[in-house]
Amino acid sequence: MVTEMAGVPLPADVHAKIIFYSKGRPGGGDAVAFPFNIELNVNPTFWYVRENDPADFARDLRAGTKSLVEFKFSFGNCLDDGNDMVFDDLYRPRVEFANLRRAQELVTDRFRRTAGWTRTVDETWALLRDVADRLLATCRDEGRTVGPDGGYLGEHGKGFGTGTVHHAVGTLRMPARTGRDDPDFGPSVVDTDLRVHGEPWLYVCDMSVLPFSSAANPVRTLAALSQRLTDTLVGP
Secondary structure, eight states: OBSEETTEEOOTTOOEEEEEOOTTOBOSTTOBSOSSEEEEEESGGGGOGGGOOHHHHHHHHHHOSOBOEEEEEEOOBOOOTTOEEEESSTTOEEEEOGGGSSHHHIIIIIIHHHHOOOOOHHHHHHHHHHHHHHHHTTEEETTEEOOOTTOSOSGGGOOSOOOOOOOOOOTTOOOSBTTBOBTTTBOOSBOTTSBBTTOTTOBOOSGGGOSSBOSSOOHHHHHHHHHHHHHHHHOO
């Protein structure tokens, strides 16, 4: 719980979601410097879909004056036959990724394919801890510095948990690399103009054309693809 961040007061009745994008910044060779985006949430209960009763908000506000701040590392995810969607009950699906179950596979497989990552597991978690520390250093609780809840624990000291959610994509994917298929992502179904291979008048424009699950919400990407396809079909 904090009362300010980067010198900005955070009373309990404010809320925000801020995304820090890596933007593919080079990090040496074919790799990117940061194989993740970061989602920073301030008082996220204000817009949790399953917990959006206004009475709950009012009760939370009366409970104190401090804000809950959480941040999440968001990683792109490749398609994998070992990925699965599990329903603990009818309304709470949970996505399980085959290469998230072990840190070694996450770094050497998932990060390699989506970001050209060649560092070791220990180097990767050291980067995550460094970025987390830099974010926490901007937070204050009534003037006092704050640390991670419970410290950095767990495998390789990551201590960040493994909760995740992704949009369903990839069943009718376009090439992952411009103009060509890539063995890391498998064969494409549509080309980069969203035309189904071998079908000159059949196009697809929805989330299924994305070649892998991105590290942030893909709605704007889909809107851009829709606009581009409109220009292709009827002209700008």
